[in-house]
Amino acid sequence: MDSLKILIVEDETITAMDLRETLQEAGHSVTAIARNYEQALKAAKNNPPDLALVDIHLEAGSTENGITTARELVAQHRMPIIYLTANSDFQTFQLAKETLPAAYLLKPFRHDELKLQIDLAYHYFKYNQAQTSGYPVSGALYLPIDKGHEKIELKDVLYLQADGSYVKIFMLKREIPHHISTNLSHLAQYFISPNFYRLSRSLLINLEHLERLERNHLFLINHKTPIQIPAASRKELMKKLTVVRTK
Known part of the structure; x- marks a missing residue:
């Protein structure tokens, strides 16, 4: 498994600390823990991550707050997004799906599953980047x-x-x-x-x-x-x- 730089966007302190501990145990580093849209974009600009874990329901209470944050993060710096949510309703899932996330995990998350999903998400991201992006694999x-x-x-x-x-x-x-x-x-x-x-x-x-x-x-x-x-x-x-x- 690659050692990745991961941004956590989560407004629940206990959950954020649990995520950070799980990631560090897996050999990853956490670039920052952001509680809202503004903190997330600032953190990604200061230290661009390889991947972001984003809670769909952030502080301020908007259902789309986490989804909007994820959309702007990807626009600022290309990376895979993994959503975390305690809400499994169909409408929220449909809104999240439109942003093409790498994974969608329900809370409470299982530590082993999270580690596997991160590995798969980044592997697929790099593969897809090589196959479909405008970046040259070889040449000039x-x-x-x-x-x-x-x-x-x-x-x-x-x-x-x-x-x-x-x-x-x-x-x-x-x-x-x-x-x-x-x-x-x-x-x-x-x-x-x-x-x-x-x-x-x-x-x-x-x-x-x-x-x-x-x-x-x-x-x-x-x-x-x-x-x-x-x-x-x-x-x-x-x-x-x-x-x-x-x-």
Whole structure:
């Protein structure tokens, strides 16, 4: 299961705390707990999540409050939405269904079911993104550089590194990285082919250029600076590679 950044939109404190504990036990991180529309949109802008859990009935009492929030979250940043609700009436379900959620879970939720639904929702989201989105799986990409757009070949990208409000893009045949004014979570949506791997919150590497792997560092071809491997990411990284093991 991938470790995801998840936004919780829930106005009941006890439920929100229970959700956060369940997610953290599953290896996910919670970007924020929002109680209403305004808090949710602000939280998603400050730290874009991979997925959002949204209670349909938020404070202010409007049935559509959670649905409207989910709709605006997706418009601001593409992500799968999982609805949580204690109300299973048909009208509410029909309204929620129009926003194409990844799942619709009734409270009280079962912890194991929630974990599975999150995994399935994100897996399907990434698969569907690769199949139907306008983002290239391979080929060229045009970066906003110097008041225009400059072409790069995805196969020549070594890695992407978050740097404050910018992202550095290191290229195979270029000493100085490109600086793009955006966050890594947003830019990563354009690097969705299997060879691009999110090593950490601040690093996205191209495994095609991985030349050497050590216990705590990895080395990319034609790039002298070693890249530190977070301890929490090493096991998952090894699963992506065909490694010969000795007896």
